[in-house]
Each structure stands twice: as structure tokens, then as C-alpha cells.
Amino acid sequence: MASVTITVNGTPQTREIETRVLLVHFLRDTLGLTGTHVGCDTSQCGACTVTLDGMAVKSCSLFAVQADGRSVGTIEGVAKEGKLNAMQEGFWQEHGLQCGFCTPGMIMAACALIERNPKPTDHEVRVGLEGNMCRCTGYTNIVKAVQTAAAATAAGKR
């Protein structure tokens, strides 16, 4: 067992956990934040993507103890005061999802992507989201959603 303090969506969370608990299981099972999904559980699909100190990572690919003292962002922390953020709004407007299973991971990866590259080309969006798989939409609308969000974010910052 180990004691960890991980700041999740801005709130420090201290828990006693087994060292072998993956970050994704800490989020889902220990904290009850089930917005982060487990898809493949083999670091391929990206459904479990969260941010760790602002960087997109696959939360099934590290143990929660490795995030001790660090900040994690999940899909639950994206909307502020009941208002969708630009990326969520983009996925809504452009129909960037069908079943929605990959969407939390897509949104976390896409938010990190436009943070790093505020005006990506379509190709850069596709490369940037290579680690996230969608088995429904064929990605076209996901790229549109990210571009819509990037444009809205840029307009909002002007």
C-alpha cells in the first residue's frame, strides 16, 4: 500500500492505494470519475487519455503512484460551471462522435493538441490524434470538431 496525493481537476485527492493500481483505475474506481474510459487496456486506443501536468497521457499506461504529487485533468474537469468548453462544443456541433466511447479520450488529447498547436492543419490534427481510436465516425468529423474548437478558441482569445 502507498499513500498518494494527486491533484485531480484542481482538487488534491489523498488516498491509500495498492501500488499496482493504474492511474485509470484510481480515477474510475477510487474517485468514481468514470468519464475516463478503459478501452483496450493495452495502451493502443487512447480512450483512457487524461492530462498529467498538462500533457496528454494514457492513464492505463502508468500506475497511480507515479502520479503522486502531480496534477491530473480528466473529462469531468473540462466543462466550467455547466458550460461546455470549446472542444466539447466542437464535437457537439460537428457530430464528432456516434457511440461516444472514445470521446472523453479524444477530447482530452485534442485539448492538449490545440494548447500546443493552436492552429493545426488537418494533417496535424490527424497525426496528433494518432493515439486515439474511434470505431464509429471514420475521423472526418472529429477533425472538423477539433478545427471548429481551435477556431473558436482563437476567436475567444482575440
Add this chain to the structure above:
Amino acid sequence: MYASEFEYYAPGTVAEAVALLGKYGDDAKVVSGSQSLVPMMKLRLSSLKHLVDLRKVPGLTGITESGGFVVVGGMTTHHAVSVSELVKKKLPMMAEAAGNIGDAQVRNLGTIGGSLAHADPSADWPAVLTALDATLVIASAGGERSVKIGDFILGPLTTVLQPAEILTQVRVPLPQGRYGGAYQKLPHPASRFAVVGVAAEMFLDAGGAVQSSRIAITGLGPKVSRASSVEQALQGKKPDAAALKAAAAKAADGIEIRDDLIGSAAYKANLAAVIAERVLARAVARATNR
């Protein structure tokens, strides 16, 4: 999938880390970016008892130029290498390779030292660093030792690293003269590991002929291979399209190629020749324009 139970340590110095590794021997393992080790632990391919995380050890990340070398800390992420202005300017093939490892999330956590210590036979770094003639710095309780990349990897997932040693630095000599390097791979569609990857560093003489070259191939054999036949075929030649094609055709010579689900040995040998030709052309173009 749950890993078997283990004790976790996050020491603050290299000395503490190697002391822990010395104490627990084969039951302990170092974790860096965790992108290979944690999946192996989840699959119970590794059931270590003591996990020593280097994330709190200062001085193991970062990229600097010093004494004719680009020095990359072992804990430096692939992402950090891919965006480094120093690397992009001086050693573009390193940035190219780093930016195509795995995917964005993997590059954000995975590290150059972790990848080398893991020694996957399809990894990108062994080929790139062989072409660049890198030296690895390894720390232990007794101090430091340096090992050439060519002597570091012994076979699949096997290196010369002893249980109580840590790979702390990758030192890449800055090439001199008219040089150019390039790396390209056919990525596996799921893992993005190299089905075949070819790295080439070419040196041209004043007349534009090939003075020397270092060419390395990953993905084909049990470990990275030096494409000596290609190097010999290029030696002293004008690197025109015909010469590059003829040399690249020898890319898989002497390598015991693994058949697997991705393709037959013959397919991979052909792929190696095709990729080698493209890589050589890009390396020559860079050397010519320097």
C-alpha cells in the same frame, strides 16, 4: 489487467536508486516513462517485486551541447527530443525519429533511456543512435562507465546493463564535415514500432563522393544491424540515384530476418531495400546542402 504486487520507490538521487537496485537485484527494475515496462507488468510478462521510479532524480532530463557532443539525459521524453531546436538543427534525424515514435501520448511519457534499456528489436532509437555512433553513459554504485551503442544491445530485450546500473545519458558526437542523416520506417499499424526502419549518416568528400557512411536497420533481425554491405557499396562512389539504388538493394544482406504476422522475410527484405534507397537519397541531399 493488474500487475502483480510490488513495492514502489521514488528515490531522489542516482546513488539512492542504484543502492535500491543493488539491494533487490533481479527482483527490482527501473521505471522511466513506463510505456514498455508497465504494459509488460500488466501482462505479467514481468513480475518484479520492487519498482524504482527515476522521476524524482534531478539531472536526468534535458538536452545540451557540450564538448562536441549533444548530450541527452536518459529520462528525456521522445516529445522533448522531437521539439528540441538543438536536435532539429544539428541532428535532424533524431528529431524525425523521436516525432514518429508511438503516438503523442506515448511520446509525452516514453523516454530515450527507457527505450534503449528495454531494447525492443523493432525500436527506432537503436538504429538512429547506431547511425550516429552514440555513446551511452551508465551509472552504478562504483561510478560511471561508457558503452558504445554498438556494444550495448545484446539481443531482444537484452542489454549489457547490470541489475544495479542505470542508463543516465546518451552522448551523440556532432558530425564534422559534409554530413547528412535521415531516418525512415514503415510503422506497424497498431504499435507504430518499425516493421523496418533504416537510419543513415553519410559523409561526403570535397568532390561530392561518399567518404564514409553508417547505416543501421531495425525491425529485421533480433537486434539492430549495421548494413555493412550497403556502406561498402557506397564507399568512394558518387552518390547518384543508380549508385544509391544498387547499394540499397543490399540492405538486408547477412541479416537473419524474422518472419511474423506482418510479413515474410522476403517481403521485409524488399521493404528494407526500398526504405534504404529513400533514406540514402535524403541523407545525401542533406549532406550536399550543408
